[in-house]
Amino acid sequence: MIRFILFITLLTSLVFGSRAEEYYWEKGETFLIFLEKNSLPFSLYYNLDAEDKEAVAEIYAGTKYYVLRGDEDDIRQILIPVGGGELQLHIYKEKDNNFTACFTPAAYQESDKELVFELQISPYQDIMTITNSTLLAREFVNSFQGNVDFKRLRQGTNFVLLYREKTRLGSHFSNPLIKAAMVETGGKKEYVFFYEPKGRYYNNDGKEIEGFFLMTPLKFTRISSPFTLKRWHPILKKYQAHYGIDYAAPMGTPVKAAGDGRVTFVGTQNGYGKTVKIAHEGGYSTLYAHLNGFAKSLKSGKYVKKGELIAYVGNTGVSTGPHLHLGLYKNNQPINPSSVIKVAKSALTGKEKADFNEYANIMREKISEAQANKSSPDINGSFVYVVDIAGNTV
Ligand SMILES: [Zn+2]
Incomplete structure (x- = not known):
């Protein structure tokens, strides 16, 4: 509970921009180097169990982290996002002046969004321009891999994306999840659906999209x-x-x-x-x-x-x-x-196929609704419409 209160205190100070300072994790910096640099005890690393020690190896160069200092410029708390940011390492000073390190979930906002647009330059470029998210643009192109030839699409082709995105303190965070997307060209609609129980993309017929496959790298017991x-x-x-x-x-x-x-x-x-x-x-x-x-x-x-x-x-x-x-x-x-580790792509059958069809039906309907609701043209004359689930245009 104390940990939780401290966490909230730090977040509050972040919001009010008080003494929490922002830093970036340096290239080649290990957790031990970090501790030494900040005159923190090495026991913060050595007291972690094996899994947690592995997890701190997942602090990447360029990661933004926060340090909150007390009146004497002494370190009170540090928050370092780990492994892409779902968890963060929280280091804090206890009442007895000893330091403790533990993992806490990161605070973030999650919102479902709809993106409707007409092709201007390329799907990748257009998504980038509208949303400013390379991750979304990349994920979209990957999701249709082998299903639609994007190079042959004409200007004015319609696109609809239903996706979920996480943001923290105003910036995109973690990979966006494209739940469903549609490309309409020459009156023909091509869909992809991310089917969560399988963790992969499927087309309209429930066939898996050609994607990236890995093999198990060893014979294991x-x-x-x-x-x-x-x-x-x-x-x-x-x-x-x-x-x-x-x-x-x-x-x-x-x-x-x-x-x-x-x-x-x-x-x-x-x-x-x-x-x-x-x-x-x-x-x-x-x-x-x-x-x-x-x-x-x-x-x-x-x-x-x-x-x-x-x-x-x-x-x-x-x-x-x-x-x-x-x-x-x-x-x-x-x-x-x-x-991602599997021998070949597989088709859904039986109950799985039935469940998928139900999911795809709902998603197709949502895509039609999003398309019907698209707003008036934006300044460039194209139809661009991004909404979150609360219905606020963003
Ligand atoms: Zn491991």
Whole structure:
């Protein structure tokens, strides 16, 4: 409860712009360097359990964080968004002047929005111009991959997007979720629907959209820890996160690239031990951690094929036994690898198909409504209309 009150105090001071200062996490800065820089005790790191130590390795360069100081310029509280920002590391001074660190959920606003527009330049460019969100533009283009050839669309093609977006202190935060979208060209309507139980996009007929697929990167004995973005642990009474899947496997088991891509990191990362990172198409990247060693000739900048040997299972970094930690990121935000790791695309059948059809019907209706409600042309003469669910034009 005290933690909660402190949290509110800090938020309030943020809103009123008092003594909370903004900083950006520096490139190459580890949590220990951060503690040293701010004369904070190393025990704040060493007292964390293994999962939490891994989580603090997910503070990215450029992350904006906040420091609240007392009258003597002493640090009272620090809030650092972790792993894309669903959780934040909260460091605060207790009454006895000792510091405590724990994870708290980040405060943000979530709103459902409708975007209706006519093609001017390209879907990507137009969405960028209207919403100022590269993440939304990118997600939209990815969602239709292989279904509609955007290069062949004419000016005046109609677009409708129903999406959910998170904002914090006025800025976009985390990947937007496109719930449904429609492109109408030559009287023909093409749809995509994000079907949440499957975590993927489907077309009008319930067929999965060709998207990005990964293979499981190793032969494993069991999944020792699943992906968790934010979870309240009822026994430990604290928030936890695990930004990847842990695969238990014997020491030395070959680890393969989960997809084609370019190696962006080979080395040691705080908490993760020996680590490889690969950048893939569509803003995806994978991270392989706790490795024992790397494949010969593997280095940053090298292109690898799906299934190519990159490393061997180990127990380096914060690890309690030989396993591979596989992280998957979309636009640098950790996402659950399980919807992306599969052999081939699949079609929905039976009850799943029936549920999907019901969902798609509702979404198609909402899209028609959004289209019917579109406002008068904006200054450029195109129909642009963004509303949130409360019906306020934004
Ligand atoms: Zn892990």
